[in-house]
Amino acid sequence: MGDVKLLGLWYSPFVHRVEWALKIKGVEYEFIEENLQNKSPLLLESNPIHKKIPVFFHNGKPICESMVIVEYIDEAFEGPSILPKDPYDRAIARFWAKFLDDKLQAIAKTFFFKGEEKEKAKGEAYETLKVLDNEVKDKKFFVADKFGFADIAANFVGLWLGVFEEATGIVLVTREKFPNFCAWRDEYINCTQNKEYLPPRDELLAHFQARFQAAAAASK
Incomplete structure (x- = not known):
């Protein structure tokens, strides 16, 4: 090792x-x-x-x-495979991982930027969420029926996005707008397999609440 x-x-x-x-x-x-x-x-x-x-x-x-x-x-390293064995599934997993990485910056800017840049980022975030809402309809995982590479890449939208929303009061995701994404996110956070590996949400929330509050105070 x-x-x-x-x-x-x-x-x-x-x-x-x-x-x-x-x-x-x-x-x-x-x-x-x-x-x-x-x-x-x-x-x-x-x-x-x-x-x-x-x-x-x-x-x-x-x-x-x-x-x-x-x-x-x-x-x-030996152990359970993270990328799918099938070449096509492996390519799809890499595609969604790349898509998520490419779009994360715009989503994050919604919480950190102000004014015109914030509104532009919010528009881009909504477009990304529409794509994800369509992709995860009736799905637990991004590829086939097994948690893997793309699902790990999705950890920001799976957990951190909701933490950012609560810490800032800026809500991007609602069940009315993105019902499939919300159902997927509930499963992502609550399924036994993921709970074992996800960091404690309350600790993340406390950290980012303090961070956003400090940034707001510094900007006054």
Whole structure:
């Protein structure tokens, strides 16, 4: 198995993707908490291009970008498969993981931006949610009948999005507008398989409530 370390932040959905993959595979690892306000030499040296978390280390070799890391973990360690075995299903899983990554920024901007930029981001977020609402109709998982790669990539919309909504009072998702997505999200949060790996929602909520409140106070 070798030496395994993960550099990140406990509340980051991107870091959590990697932790989820490691737990599915039963891989023991050392977690190193990063400070993005004062980035460590380890982060700057191991991810000199983006200078972002997560960074995964296996036998001293760094790997960056959360879904790249998840795919590496799936290939490098024994245990349940995360990517589907079937080539077509594997391609579809990668497609939805890429789609989710591409659209997350616009959704997040809705909570962090103001004015015209906020409204533009909100419009983009609604378009993304419409696509997801259509895709997850009558589905528990993104690909076939098994939790996997795309579902891990969906952790932000599965859990963090609702936390952001409650922490800020900005509501993007309603059952009237997105009934299929809401049904899928309920299943995502509450199914026994996911509960084992998801971080405590109350802890995430407390963290982001404090963070958004501090940002609001600083902007006055």
